[in-house]
Amino acid sequence: MNPNFSHPPITKTRTICGYCGVGCSLDLLVRDNRIIGVQPAMDGPANEGALCVKGQFAYDYVHHPERLTHPLVRGADGQLHQATWDEALDRAAAGFTQVAAKHGRHAVYGVASGRTPTEADYLMQKFIRVGFGSHYIDNCSRA
Amino acid sequence: MSNPLSDMEKPDVIFCIGTNMTEAHPVAATRLKKAIARGAKLIVADPRRIRLAEMADIYLPIRVGSDVALLLGMAHVIARDGLYDLDFMSARTEGFEEFLDHVGQFTPTWAAGITGVPAADIERAAILYGSAKPGAIFYTLGITEHICGVENVQSLCNLALMTGNLGKVGGGINPMRGQNNIQGAGDSGAIPNNYVGFQPVTNPAIQAKFEKAYGRPLDAEKGITKVTALDRCGESIFAMLIDGENTVVSDPDQQHCVHALKSLEHLVVIDIFLTETGELADVVLPAAAWAEVDGHFTNTERRIQRVRKAVEPPGEAQPDWWIISEIAKRMGMKGFDYSSAVPVFNELCELSPIYAGIDWELAESGQYQWPIPYKGHPGTPRLHETEFTNGRGKFSFTHYRDPAEVIDDAYPVWLTTGRRLESYHTRTQTGRSQGIDYLLAEETLEVHPEDVHAWGLVDGGWAEMSSRRGTVKIRVEATRRSPRGTVFASFAFPEVPINQLTGSGYDPITETAELKVCPVRVVAV
Structure with missing residues (x-):
């Protein structure tokens, strides 16, 4: 086979659109760890083959160069600096522990996302309830 | 629905x-x-x-x-x-x-x-x-x-x-429902009044169930909403963990919101880009995005659907479930030793009466609409077919009342806000999508053509729009979509921060802001 015509294989992964609440089913076309296209799922229960302009075309943000690729921690100079996961997670955890010790367990608040998977939302509320025994948790449904 | x-x-x-x-x-x-x-x-x-x-x-x-x-x-x-x-x-x-x-x-x-x-x-x-x-x-x-x-x-x-x-x-x-998984966020208990599956925190039996499941005493009173929490930042709220929300741009009364977040002693933001909210944080943690994680979204018809990982996240970005668990473990919390999203979802289903009939394996099909009260139940595409959850349907004796602010000589125009097809929320995603940016490159203020003339504006020119809370500069678009005396803009573009103007009042029960009504003054510049 002429090597000039060989391409890495395209894989297809069924998922759900990440935009509005209709929940359209679609197939992601991926080559070399990059999304190269979206196909509407004809058997998607919510969309039956339809997609809107966002669901069909607005997927390239996933590979945008501005994606966060490392944790950031604010330094003594007031700026955000690249940090390791260990440094960032320790700093995040210590801050919550210190605030709760200083101001009480009702001084910590959690805001979960309407964009993340349900598993992330469940753990956000568990973090607040297990960590502080309060119900100081909400999500972005009020704005 | x-x-x-x-x-x-x-x-x-x-x-x-x-x-x-x-x-x-x-x-x-x-x-x-x-x-x-x-x-x-x-x-x-x-x-x-x-x-x-x-x-x-x-x-x-x-x-x-x-x-x-x-x-x-x-x-x-x-x-x-x-x-x-x-x-x-x-x-x-x-x-x-x-x-x-x-x-x-x-x-x-x-x-x-x-x-x-x-x-x-x-x-x-x-x-x-x-x-x-x-x-x-x-x-x-x-x-x-x-x-x-x-x-x-x-x-x-x-x-x-x-x-x-x-x-x-x-x-x-x-x-x-407006967002891909806003239904799932409520279902999973990320609200101040209910545990997972809309079980009230004020019910003693439910409280006992979760004290056992979570291994610690839990408040018998409701928490506070995000709106109230933002009001109390620097007074009684001193730390926040925000996951995947650009609060600064999406919430009403932007100046108030920025001031609130700045007055915290500790702010941790988990997101896929450095948003306007992340810019204010002490720690920013990079999350894996849509198409990079496995899990579930629940749509507007209560259908629980699997989302799947198709590509690796960039750099060191990690799934939200891993990030939250790691912070919890470093604070000494028990019950966060998860190996993947699978046991997280299964735990949620076991604790939620409306997801009780499914687990990770069963959810694969995407056929279930909650409530699914037990294994073998087919799910509930249509609610209230034979009875209402609380017995008989109750009528509400409603009365009309005026919006929080009404137009007057100083602010004589109604502003109403909303969405546009080509942009999603604060454009963290769609603003970084090339074709979308081409279709809708900037925000405009929709004004009736006769108002454009009467107010001395120019179609395609600039206007300054002010409310009691702030002023923004915005390009004018003459269109008969707007009636006389009412103008429209979306809050999608951070460079035209419409939510500097909004925030006139809140529903006393839900604390949802009156984002659809805001008296303004519009002048040509």
């Missing part, structure tokens, strides 16, 4: 109020178009002459914030003309005689005086919906983002209850 999306093709009469569905939920709107092609009639109530209004058999251009008056006027006509379903009301509701009495005072002429819609059109709409077999109601944030959001929803429930349009194929009350 009380009914499945597939039911959208089946009503005789469709009543859309406060929903710009062709832009905000385009694929759902295609089902309404199919129903209309089949012969269904469409009633649209909206201050703006949106695309749906152009398709309507009856269009009711109500003044912003006057929904309750319209709906009371319609209930009056349905009661007066005997268009109600007496069998349904007798069998499934309570207090209907008092309700029929209550609406006797709200004549179409009274409603016309408040809404600005001719009484004859209110009558026609009421008779059309009241005679429908079945009639379906659809609404979005145009109903809920008001100081009277609860009364708006209750007024819609009254119409459906009195006409028996609940628990029926092609009927129902159907709120369209």
